Amino acid sequence: MADSGVTDGxxxxxxxxxxxxxxKELSKEEKQRLRKEKKSQxxxxxxxxxxxxxxxxxxxxxxxxxxxxxAAHKAETAASPPVQAAxxxxxxxxxxxxxADKPAKSKAELKAERRARQEAERASxxxxxxxxxxxxxxxxxxxxxxxxxxxxxRLPEHVQVDNPEVLKKLAKKLERxxxxxxxxYGYKVSLFSHLHQYSRKAPLTQQLSIPSTVIHPVIVRLxxxxxxxxxxxxxxxxxxxxxxxxxxxxxxxxxxxxxxxxDMVNKLKPYISFLNxxxxxxASMGNAIKxxxxxxxxxxSQCKEEEAKTKLQDCIDRYIRxxxxxxxxxxxxxxxxxxxxxxxxxxYGCSSLVNHILCEASEKRRxxxxxxxxxxxxxxxxxxxxxxxxxxISCTYVLISALSxxxxxxxxxxxxxxxxxxxxxxxxxxxxxxxxLVAKAFNVxxxxxxxxxKFCERVQTDSFVSNxxxxxxxxxVTRKGKTQLEGWQQVSQLGLLNLVYDVTPPDFVDLVxxxxxxxxxxSVPVVLRVKNVDQ
Amino acid sequence: xxxxxxxxxxxxxxxxxxxxxxxxxxxxxxGNKPLMWYxxxxxxxxGFEEVIVITTKExxxxxxxxxxxxxxxxxxxxxxxxxxxxxxxxxxALRHIQQKIKTDILVMSCDLITDAALHExxxxxxxxxxxxxxxxxxxxxxTETVPGQKxxxxxxxxxxxxxxxxxxxxxLFMANEADLEEGLSIRKSIMRKHPRMHIKTGLVDAHLYCLxxxxxxxxxxxxxxxxxxxxxxxYLVRKQFSKAANSQTTKDEAxxxxxxxxxxxxxxxxxxxxxxxxxxxxxxDYSCWNDHRGDMSDxxxxxxxxxxVHIMExxxxxxxxxxxxxxxxxxxxxxxxxxxxxxxxxxxxxxxxIGSDSIxxxxxxxxxxxxxxxxxxxxxxxxxxxVKVTNSIVMHGVTIEEGCNIQGSVxxxxxxxxHGADLKYCLVGNGQRIEPEAERTNEVIVGSDQLxxx
Numbered sequence: 001m002a003d004s005g006v007t008d009g010x011x012x013x014x015x016x017x018x019x020x021x022x023x024k025e026l027s028k029e030e031k032q033r034l035r036k037e038k039k040s041q042x043x044x045x046x047x048x049x050x051x052x053x054x055x056x057x058x059x060x061x062x063x064x065x066x067x068x069x070x071a072a073h074k075a076e077t078a079a080s081p082p083v084q085a086a087x088x089x090x091x092x093x094x095x096x097x098x099x100a101d102k103p104a105k106s107k108a109e110l111k112a113e114r115r116a117r118q119e120a121e122r123a124s125x126x127x128x129x130x131x132x133x134x135x136x137x138x139x140x141x142x143x144x145x146x147x148x149x150x151x152x153x154r155l156p157e158h159v160q161v162d163n164p165e166v167l168k169k170l171a172k173k174l175e176r177x178x179x180x181x182x183x184x185y186g187y188k189v190s191l192f193s194h195l196h197q198y199s200r201k202a203p204l205t206q207q208l209s210i211p212s213t214v215i216h217p218v219i220v221r222l223x224x225x226x227x228x229x230x231x232x233x234x235x236x237x238x239x240x241x242x243x244x245x246x247x248x249x250x251x252x253x254x255x256x257x258x259x260x261x262x263d264m265v266n267k268l269k270p271y272i273s274f275l276n277x278x279x280x281x282x283a284s285m286g287n288a289i290k291x292x293x294x295x296x297x298x299x300x301s302q303c304k305e306e307e308a309k310t311k312l313q314d315c316i317d318r319y320i321r322x323x324x325x326x327x328x329x330x331x332x333x334x335x336x337x338x339x340x341x342x343x344x345x346x347x348y349g350c351s352s353l354v355n356h357i358l359c360e361a362s363e364k365r366r367x368x369x370x371x372x373x374x375x376x377x378x379x380x381x382x383x384x385x386x387x388x389x390x391x392x393i394s395c396t397y398v399l400i401s402a403l404s405x406x407x408x409x410x411x412x413x414x415x416x417x418x419x420x421x422x423x424x425x426x427x428x429x430x431x432x433x434x435x436x437l438v439a440k441a442f443n444v445x446x447x448x449x450x451x452x453x454k455f456c457e458r459v460q461t462d463s464f465v466s467n468x469x470x471x472x473x474x475x476x477v478t479r480k481g482k483t484q485l486e487g488w489q490q491v492s493q494l495g496l497l498n499l500v501y502d503v504t505p506p507d508f509v510d511l512v513x514x515x516x517x518x519x520x521x522x523s524v525p526v527v528l529r530v531k532n533v534d535q
Numbered sequence: 536x537x538x539x540x541x542x543x544x545x546x547x548x549x550x551x552x553x554x555x556x557x558x559x560x561x562x563x564x565x566g567n568k569p570l571m572w573y574x575x576x577x578x579x580x581x582g583f584e585e586v587i588v589i590t591t592k593e594x595x596x597x598x599x600x601x602x603x604x605x606x607x608x609x610x611x612x613x614x615x616x617x618x619x620x621x622x623x624x625x626x627x628a629l630r631h632i633q634q635k636i637k638t639d640i641l642v643m644s645c646d647l648i649t650d651a652a653l654h655e656x657x658x659x660x661x662x663x664x665x666x667x668x669x670x671x672x673x674x675x676x677x678t679e680t681v682p683g684q685k686x687x688x689x690x691x692x693x694x695x696x697x698x699x700x701x702x703x704x705x706x707l708f709m710a711n712e713a714d715l716e717e718g719l720s721i722r723k724s725i726m727r728k729h730p731r732m733h734i735k736t737g738l739v740d741a742h743l744y745c746l747x748x749x750x751x752x753x754x755x756x757x758x759x760x761x762x763x764x765x766x767x768x769x770y771l772v773r774k775q776f777s778k779a780a781n782s783q784t785t786k787d788e789a790x791x792x793x794x795x796x797x798x799x800x801x802x803x804x805x806x807x808x809x810x811x812x813x814x815x816x817x818x819x820d821y822s823c824w825n826d827h828r829g830d831m832s833d834x835x836x837x838x839x840x841x842x843x844v845h846i847m848e849x850x851x852x853x854x855x856x857x858x859x860x861x862x863x864x865x866x867x868x869x870x871x872x873x874x875x876x877x878x879x880x881x882x883x884x885x886x887x888x889i890g891s892d893s894i895x896x897x898x899x900x901x902x903x904x905x906x907x908x909x910x911x912x913x914x915x916x917x918x919x920x921x922v923k924v925t926n927s928i929v930m931h932g933v934t935i936e937e938g939c940n941i942q943g944s945v946x947x948x949x950x951x952x953x954h955g956a957d958l959k960y961c962l963v964g965n966g967q968r969i970e971p972e973a974e975r976t977n978e979v980i981v982g983s984d985q986l987x988x989x
Contacts, residue, residue, distance in 0.1 A: 205654050205661075209582020210538060210641075217537035217661070224662040229824055236822035243814040320814070350823035383823045390831050 030120045037113050041106050158280055159466050162194045174277070177270035178214045180207035182277045186472050189495040196280065197469040203227055204278055218247040219271045223278035232380075234418050234454060235324055235352045238284045241275070242316050245292060249312050253305075260308050261299040268293070280468050283419030283427070283456040291319060323453040327515035331449050332357040334513050335414070336364060338447060343368040343411045346439075348400075349429045350380035350387075351416020353449050358414075359391045369393070371410060375400040375431045377474040377498060400431050407442045415504075417450040422528055423459045424506035424521040426450075430499045433463075436508035445510045448521070452514050455528055463502040472496035536638050538657070538745070540583045543625050544571050544590035544645035545617055550857045553979055557965035558948065561590060561645040562597045563861070564913055564930050566868035567878075567896040569601055570855055571645040573868065575608050578643070581653045585611045587635060589628045590645075591619045602897075624761030626754055633755045636748060642763065644742035648864050649852040650871055651741070659704060659843040660745040663826075663835075664815075667771050667842040668745040669706070671697065671738040672852035677859040679866070679926070682944055682962040682977065694736045699844060700729045705826070706842040707732055709772045711765075724776045728836050729827065740764060741852050768842075775840050858962070862945065865911050865928050869894050878914075896931065913948070936971070 160166040161184070174181050185199035205212075205224060212220045222244045225231040231240045245268070252267065254260045272289060275281065281289075295315045299308045335357045339345065345368055347354050358370060370393055374381025381397065388395050398406055413435060419427040426432070426448050436446050460466060475496050476485045488494050506521030516527060548560030555563065561571040571588075578586055590598075595614050615632055617623050623631070629642070641657070651670060660668035696719060698708030707729055708721060725732070742764060750771070760766045825834045835841060851871065853864045869876070869892075876891065877883060881899035888906040895901065896914035905922045912918070913931035922935050926943045929935070933946050936954035943960040946952065950963045953971030963969060964981030 203654070203658060205658055206652070208654075210653055210657055211540075211583055212537055213582075213584075220537070221661040221664070224658055228662055230662055231818060231822045231824070233821055233823045236818050236820075239814060239821060240818040243818060246814070320817075325817075352821040352823070380823045382828055383825055386825070386828075386831060 030117075034113060034117045034120075041109060041113075156466075158196060158276075159194050161196050174273060177273055179270055179274045179277065180204055186489060187495045188469065189497045191464060192467065192469055192497065192499075195467060195469045198227070198471065199473065200227060200229075200471045201473070204274070215271060215274050216244075216248050216251065218244045219274060223275050226275065226279040233350065233352055234282050234284045235451075237282055238288050238453075239320060239324065241285050242288055242292075242320055246313050246316050249309050249316075252309065259301055260303075260305060261297050261301065264296050265293055268296075283458070284454045287453050287456065288319065292316065323451060327451040327453070328353055328356050330515040331451065331513050332360040334518055335447070335449060336361045336366065338412070338511075338513075339366050339368055341367040344371060344409055345369070346371045346373060346406070346410045346413045346435070346444075347384060348373045348381070348413075348415055348432055348435050349375070349378070350384040351449070353451070354414050354416045355384055355387050357449060358388060358393060362391050362393050369395065371396045371398065371406050373398055373400050373403060373406075373431075373435065377470075377477075378429075380429075400434065403435060403438050404442075407438060407444060410439070410442075410444050413439045413444055413446045415446060415448045415509075417448050417454060418501060419454050419456045419458075420448075420450050420512065420521075420524050421460050421503065422455075422457050422525050423461070424509075424524050425460055426504040426506075426509055426512075426521070427460070427501050428504065430463075430502045433502045433504040433508070436504045440508045446508060447511045447513055448504075448509050449513045452516055452527060452531065455524060455531070457528060460503050461505075463499070467502075468500040470498040470500050472498050474498055538583075538639050538641050539636060540578050540586040541629070541632070541636075541640050541642045542571065542574055542578075542586050542588045542645055543628060543642065543742075544588055544594055545623065545628065546645065546856075548646075548856065551861060553962050553964060553981055554858065554861065554945070554947065556981070558930075559591065559594045559597070560855075561594050562601070563855070564911075565648065565855065565861070565864050566911060567894060567913055568868075569598075570648075571598075572608070573648045573871075574643045574645060575610065575612075577647075577649065577653065578641075579608065579610050583610060585613060587613045587615060587632060589615050589617060589632065592616045593619070624765075625763040626760045626767050629751055629763070630754050630758070633751055636751050639745065639747050640751065642742075642744045642746060644854070646855040647741055647743060647853070648855060648868055648871070649741060649847075650850050651847055651852060653743075656743065656845045657745060659845055663841055663843060665745070665841045665843045666747050666750060667706075667768065668845070669768065669843075670741040670743045670845050670847065670852075672741055672847040672850070674737050674739045675863075677863050679859065679862045680943055680960055681859045681862065682960040682979065695738060695740065696734055696736055697738055697844070698725075698732045698734045699846070700827070701731045701733075702826075703733065703846060704843050705729075706772055706844040707775075708734070709769050711769075714769075722776060728776065728830070728832070730829070735846075738846065739852060739854060741847075742854060744768070771840065772842050775838060775842055858945075862928065866892075866909070869911075902937075919954070 157166055157170050171181050182196075182198055182204050183202070184197050185202065186197060188195070188197050203224065204227065205220065208215070208220065211217075215223075222231070222240055225240065226237065231237055248268070248271065249264070252260075252264060254263060268289075272281070275285075292312075292315075295312060299311070303311070331353060339361050343366075345358070347358070347370060361368065370388055372381045372385045372388070372395055374385075374397065376399075385395055385397050396406070415426070415428060415432055415435065417426050417428045421427060426436075428448075439446050458466070472488075473496075475498055476483050476488070485496070488496055509521045512519050512521050512524070514527070519527065544561040546560055548555035548563075551560075554560075562569045564570075565573070571594075575586065595616055598612075598614070613635070615635075617628060617631060625642070625644075629636075629640075639660075649672070651672075656668050656670045659665060693712045696708070696710050696712070696715075697706070698721070699705060700707055707725055710719070719734075721732070744763060750767070754760060754767070760770065819834060822834075827836075851867060853860055853867070855861050855864045874894075876893060877889065877895045878897045878899065880897045881895045881901065883889065883895065883899070883901045884903040884905075886903045887901050888908075889895065889901070890908035890910075893907045893910045893912065895907070895912045896916065898915040899912055900917045901907070901912075902918060902920045902922075904920050905918055905924070907918075907924045908926070910924045910927045910929065912924070912929045913933065915932050916929055917934045918924070919935060919937040921937050922939045922941070924935070924939075924941045927941050927946065928944075929941075929946045930948040930950075932949040933952070934950075935941070935946075935952045936956075938955040939952050940957045941952070942958065944958045944962065946958075946963045947965045947967070949966045950968070952958070952963070952969045953973065955972045956969045957974045958969065959976040961975045961977065962979045962981075964979075967980055967982060969975070969980065
């Protein structure tokens with residue numbers, strides 16, 4: 001049977017049905033197969049890959065031989081997809097963090113195999129056919145790697161913009177939540193056509209009613225501030241989001257016959273969709289939302305409304321205080337140890353955390369100077385420059401094209417991060433990986449400063465898969481009254497790309513300074529695991 | 536709730552007394568709809584469900600009997616009547632309804648006809664947490680000849696000087712020519728903060744303001760301000776740069792202490808500081824955005840009072856407060872809506888020529904051999920044979936006898952034009968009778984009772 005990616009339970013069912021249908025021959029082959037499984041489970045991934053290759057060959061060979069019982073097989077295949085779909089739900093969440101869950105998965109595998117073996121032996125008195133045997137052996141080794149991900153990979157919607165079905169589903173979901181759909185703008189460069197690209201001149205509020213009734217006015221204001229870039233930067237966006245949620249919670253009234261813990265989460269969902277439409281959510285915002293949702297659903301049902309609301313607001317205050325404000329203080333304490341007198345520190349763009357560290361360091365009377373590297377079109381470095389100079393730090397300002405010219409005099413590079421991914425990659429403003437790369441070439445240590453609430457369980461090794469496309473019109477600049485790129489939409493082969501983020505591999509990062517201490521980049525999954533256990 | 540709409544419909548129309556001495560300005564027909572229908576329609580289209588209408592008893596009575604208002608306005612109108620004799624300014628009216636106001640307000644004047652996208656103004660108000668957001672538009676020259684104007688003398692309209700910053704959104708300076716005795720003086724504090732300022736004249740103020748609730752509370756305490764446009768807006772614009780508003784560098788407690796020692800104007804700043812300010816301030820500190828660059832100050836220069844203006848480049852925006860504007864509006868207002876030019880209930884004979892840009896109101900009776908070009912004919916108008924009406928506005932209930940020739944004129948309600956009359960660029964007041972075979976050019980024909988009013 002050409003069933004690739006068969007999952008545990010499906011297989012079990014297949015075994016049983018096959019046993020029932022095909023008769024005695026199954027038992028010997030099955031026992032053989034099960035013995036092989038036990039061996040394969042102890043081996044590592046590469047072995048399984050080999051067997052995968054073999055399996056595909058064997059399957060091809062077995063295909064003609066199964067023509068003898070096409071009807072029965074078809075029935076089974078018909079039965080297995082729904083079974084697969086049903087069973088793929090439980091494995092899917094478990095499959096979310098493959099590296100961490102590897103040992104756990106094989107335990108579940110073992111259990112299922114044992115159960116299947118028992119069933120098979122119970123019914124194994126009649127014989128079995130030879131064909132399903134090698135097939136199932138082929139299927140089995142293929143199962144462990146593939147059962148980590150079900151047949152249909154559940155990709156997030158925002159990286160499937162070129163798939164019309166996903167867009168239709170999104171449109172339906174937004175319609176249900178009464179939120180307008182923001183349409184994409186302009187020609188997208190082909191490598192990034194799977195991402196959204198919006199124009200700042202077409203705000204989402206155009207399609208909303210003016211005294212906004214569906215969406216809380218605070219959320220509308222927040223969405224506008226996000227899309228216009230008034231609130232920019234990972235920490236700023238999270239704090240603003242939590243502030244807005246505090247207001248929403250304050251104005252919330254439990255409808256009759258509803259429970260606060262369940263209804264409030266439903267109320268927040270359309271707001272989150274709206275904010276996502278205004279500007280894709282950042283990893284830190286995602287973690288904050290997860291925290292709030294957990295807190296809301298943990299409210300006991302006998303809790304009175306006022307009490308619950310104050311409790312939630314206190315939770316939010318505590319989260320901001322602990323994860324952002326105090327974390328910044330802890331990080332600067334660690335980071336200041338790394339700054340010595342006479343240092344030349346290079347920073348990129350405007351990171352609130354790095355600015356905070358440098359300002360604290362200058363208050364502690366360390367003697368150092370800073371080189372601020374900036375890049376178009378955002379030119380955020382100007383804001384960082386202003387804040388540092390205001391504190392009395394002597395700064396140099398260069399554009400990123402001058403990076404290799406200034407690096408010989410730099411002693412350390414401090415970078416901020418938008419998120420730290422589970423495989424140790426650092427997601428930050430576009431240009432950061434450039435800086436890290438060139439710094440590595442010059443043997444300058446690169447230190448990334450990041451609070452733990454920005455650690456995210458996603459895994460990414462390149463900047464293409466999941467990114468954010470900003471308004472392409474930002475790349476147009478008017479000098480001396482002339483705008484060269486004014487008619488870029490009319491030129492057929494021209495596409496403007498305004499990327500926002502990029503990922504830096506952990507080989508280029510020497511140290512990550514978090515509120516838990518100074519860790520190497522590869523220890524991020526450990527921190528994540530510890531965090532999960534704590535919660 | 537986010538915004539409450541307030542419609543100011545108690546104005547007298549002091550600049551077009553010839554038209555308004557009998558019909559109050561909000562109910563003047565423009566394109567066969569009462570003037571106040573246009574802003575109400577704009578609010579309804581944008582999504583408002585309730586409007587507070589401040590008006591006089593007379594207008595309220597007329598509103599309840601007008602078919603257009605009853606049928607087409609689906610919003611809930613909360614009509615607040617103010618006594619007619621008192622000289623209440625717009626700010627006084629806001630003070631009057633202070634109890635009803637629970638949130639930020641959007642104040643509109645009843646004489647605004649526009650197709651602007653309101654979300655542009657409201658977005659400025661929301662995104663920058665502004666105290667005031669208003670709308671202005673480039674003024675158009677009125678090309679139509681105004682009846683009753685003697686010669687080419689145009690009353691020198693007092694110009695408005697509006698200063699905006701580089702982005703064209705932040706309102707830095709607003710003054711009327713009448714208030715500037717010696718010349719235009721700009722404070723150094725403004726120049727220091729915004730070294731590049733664009734000063735524009737020739738802008739029409741649409742009289743559409745988004746105001747924070749704290750401003751209404753401030754008005755309740757400061758009874759000296761009586762007009763929004765004339766006093767409140769310039770005051771707010773000036774206050775952006777006053778010293779008290781910019782003591783953001785000192786701690787909040789110290790602020791309030793020193794401000795409590797001053798009096799009067801203090802209240803506005805105290806009102807402005809909203810709840811949960813520390814978190815918003817934290818978010819702003821973390822954010823890498825600044826509204827200006829080149830100096831060492833934080834975003835918005837640390838000020839909490841901000842005024843924004845949206846200047847419309849294209850599109851229709853008329854304030855119908857002069858006769859010329861009224862005529863222009865009548866010409867252009869029908870183009871805003873897709874409605875049939877000739878009302879279905881009008882009886883129009885076959886052999887009459889009705890131009891494509893004319894509109895005929897309900898119940899009109901147009902007899903044969905008439906020619907109606909570029910004109911607006913109101914409801915229940917009787918036009919007899921062989922009449923030529925060009926470039927004119929004929930209001931409701933008028934009777935035009937045979938053989939008349941009416942050009943560039945405004946005929947008010949219930950007037951009767953005798954047969955064979957020839958009117959060029961005249962304004963015929965309410966209920967007037969023009970004798971047959973009259974020949975009038977460029978005259979304002981009104982009743983003797985109106986002439987008595989000085």
